[in-house]
Amino acid sequence: MNAILKNPLALAGLIIIGIISIMAIFAPWIAQFDPDAINVKNILLSPSATHLMGTDGLGRDVYSRMLFGARISLLVGIVAVGIATIIGIVLGAVAGFYRGWLDTVIMRLVDVMLSIPTFFLILAVIAFLTPSIWNIMIVIGLTSWMGVTRLVRAEFLSLRNREFVLASQTLGAKDGRLIFKQLLPNSLTPIIVSSVLGIASAVLVESGLSFLGLGVQAPQASWGNILTDGKEYIEFAWWLSMFPGLAILITVMGYNLLGEGLRDALDPRTSNNK
Amino acid sequence: MLKYFLNRLVWMVPLLVGISLVSFLIMHLAPGDITSTEASFNPKTSEESRQKLRELYNLDKPVIVQYGLWLKRMSTLDFGHSFASHQSPVFWQETDKEGNVNKGMIQEALPITLLINVLSLGLIIAIALPLGVISALTQNKLPDRSITIFVFIGFAIPSFWLALMLMYWTGVSHNWLPISGLHSLGAEKLSSFAQLLDTLKHLTLPILISGLTGLAGISLFVRNGMLDVLHQDYITTARAKGLPENTVVYKHALRNALLPLITIFGLSIPGLIGGSVIAESIFAIPGMGKLFYDAVLMRDFPVIMGILTIGSALTLIGNLLADLAYAWADPRVRRGVAQ
Numbered sequence: 001m002n003a004i005l006k007n008p009l010a011l012a013g014l015i016i017i018g019i020i021s022i023m024a025i026f027a028p029w030i031a032q033f034d035p036d037a038i039n040v041k042n043i044l045l046s047p048s049a050t051h052l053m054g055t056d057g058l059g060r061d062v063y064s065r066m067l068f069g070a071r072i073s074l075l076v077g078i079v080a081v082g083i084a085t086i087i088g089i090v091l092g093a094v095a096g097f098y099r100g101w102l103d104t105v106i107m108r109l110v111d112v113m114l115s116i117p118t119f120f121l122i123l124a125v126i127a128f129l130t131p132s133i134w135n136i137m138i139v140i141g142l143t144s145w146m147g148v149t150r151l152v153r154a155e156f157l158s159l160r161n162r163e164f165v166l167a168s169q170t171l172g173a174k175d176g177r178l179i180f181k182q183l184l185p186n187s188l189t190p191i192i193v194s195s196v197l198g199i200a201s202a203v204l205v206e207s208g209l210s211f212l213g214l215g216v217q218a219p220q221a222s223w224g225n226i227l228t229d230g231k232e233y234i235e236f237a238w239w240l241s242m243f244p245g246l247a248i249l250i251t252v253m254g255y256n257l258l259g260e261g262l263r264d265a266l267d268p269r270t271s272n273n274k
Numbered sequence: 275m276l277k278y279f280l281n282r283l284v285w286m287v288p289l290l291v292g293i294s295l296v297s298f299l300i301m302h303l304a305p306g307d308i309t310s311t312e313a314s315f316n317p318k319t320s321e322e323s324r325q326k327l328r329e330l331y332n333l334d335k336p337v338i339v340q341y342g343l344w345l346k347r348m349s350t351l352d353f354g355h356s357f358a359s360h361q362s363p364v365f366w367q368e369t370d371k372e373g374n375v376n377k378g379m380i381q382e383a384l385p386i387t388l389l390i391n392v393l394s395l396g397l398i399i400a401i402a403l404p405l406g407v408i409s410a411l412t413q414n415k416l417p418d419r420s421i422t423i424f425v426f427i428g429f430a431i432p433s434f435w436l437a438l439m440l441m442y443w444t445g446v447s448h449n450w451l452p453i454s455g456l457h458s459l460g461a462e463k464l465s466s467f468a469q470l471l472d473t474l475k476h477l478t479l480p481i482l483i484s485g486l487t488g489l490a491g492i493s494l495f496v497r498n499g500m501l502d503v504l505h506q507d508y509i510t511t512a513r514a515k516g517l518p519e520n521t522v523v524y525k526h527a528l529r530n531a532l533l534p535l536i537t538i539f540g541l542s543i544p545g546l547i548g549g550s551v552i553a554e555s556i557f558a559i560p561g562m563g564k565l566f567y568d569a570v571l572m573r574d575f576p577v578i579m580g581i582l583t584i585g586s587a588l589t590l591i592g593n594l595l596a597d598l599a600y601a602w603a604d605p606r607v608r609r610g611v612a613q
Binding site for chain 1: 293300430585
């Protein structure tokens with residue numbers, strides 16, 4: 001933990017993500033307005049003390065919508081990456097621990113998934129289901145586990161024949177114990193780093209889908225669909241497209257900084273030669 | 275070299291079968307089957323077109339037979355006809371009884387997307403290469419720090435937002451560039467050179483967008499590759515024998531640092547193809563991305579399945595070309611020493 005706090009990248013990322021998470025969690029208390037309340041008298045007001053980020057084409061308070069949108073972005077990012085990480089750990093552990101034909105099958109599946117353009121794959125699945133926040137999370141999760149699988153497998157392969165693992169095995173430890181008590185704890189660092197970086201790209205994918213109208217559906221606010229609404233008014237209401245874009249940029253950057261910082265702070269190899 | 279090539283070619287077969295299986299499974303994701311009304315965005319889907327879907331994918335036969343027939347159709351590149359767009363053939367042109375040629379939808383869209391991606395790759399190389407080299411040579415000094423900040427922003431900036439902002443700035447408020455479509459109104463009356471210029475102007479923004487968003491990763495990659503190589507023994511040797519610094523950096527280090535870049539370009543193909551959805555739908559460019567996006571909105575299943583398959587096949591071909599280029603550039607690979 002000390003190492004993380006001493007690393008400027010990780011610290012900056014942690015602060016950004018911390019602030020955004022607090023705003024998302026306490027959105028109902030921070031927001032001054034109902035994010036979905038339509039008010040025809042207050043259409044397209046520019047930012048002011050009452051409406052910090054102005055109002056949109058239906059007179060809704062953009063700041064309140066942004067706060068509730070933050071919930072969506074963070075939730076989708078974390079759940080999607082959670083799904084991907086669990087799948088990746090299971091498949092990677094099986095492949096790296098047991099090797100043989102299971103390894104071959106799993107790794108070929110990874111190759112297949114990597115050769116289908118991811119965004120096409122996600123959109124195709126959504127075309128056959130219906131777009132909703134739950135489907136989005138599941139789809140992003142199911143299409144982004146390949147990196148973690150490769151990573152866990154590689155870690156397991158390199159740790160599998162190390163002395164502490166062999167010693168434990170000689171003492172009669174069962175496979176499950178070897179995997180969960182010996183191998184997995186020693187592979188955690190790269191898994192955590194790749195998960196944090198994964199959240200960043202999941203946030204980008206979700207906002208992209210919502211922007212295209214295939215993600216979170218109106219009236220539920222998400223940064224992507226606030227931006228879609230803003231597109232219509234870009235000539236005379238800059239605030240509608242400026243704030244959601246900046247919010248996505250800052251959040252994604254926060255996760256990237258945290259991920260890269262963690263990599264530097266936790267990995268002795270890279271911190272030595274820098 | 276030939277043996278290496280054949281080896282790689284044979285590797286593609288199981289991958290293609292795997293892709294066909296994944297796309298087949300996706301088709302069966304929909305609740306009920308894809309012909310049921312709730313699976314349809316378009317309430318006007320007629321009983322007739324549902325019947326066509328059933329016939330096209332043999333939905334009345336057992337699953338394993340369906341897959342076999344799907345695999346067979348895929349291997350002949352027969353993706354059927356679009357539902358939404360006047361029964362146009364999905365992949366390649368067909369001639370009807372009266373001798374009229376119906377162009378295939380992918381046939382028309384693919385060259386546009388390929389052109390955009392090739393040009394934006396050129397842009398990426400032209401900018402990312404110097405940035406990466408400068409960054410590595412000034413490690414942890416001011417230029418490196420500024421480039422790193424730029425890289426972090428580049429990684430995080432949503433391409434659709436950047437597209438909107440550039441579109442507003444260059445197209446709407448300054449009126450420098452056209453913001454939609456591939457040709458200006460009445461462009462067909464211009465000379466062919468003016469037409470080409472007109473199309474290039476329309477392509478400028480989409481190329482900038484896919485170029486700018488891909489830049490960060492490549493420049494970071496060049497930086498780290500250079501740093502790795504600069505710490506190698508043979509660089510120390512080159513310096514020790516008194517070679518000028520420029521020769522060491524550009525002849526000995528850069529060449530070796532660039533090798534893995536070939537693979538990275540191969541790996542970035544699916545991202546570029548997938549990313550074309552956003553840029554093309556924002557700028558109304560009639561390429562693969564826009565075609566796919568429209569097909570998803572209309573639930574035009576034959577087009578969706580066709581593009582998914584062709585896009586994956588393109589990725590495989592791209593990877594194959596990258597591997598071949600790597601083997602050509604690095605004798606260790608083709609003789610099977612490394613990896």
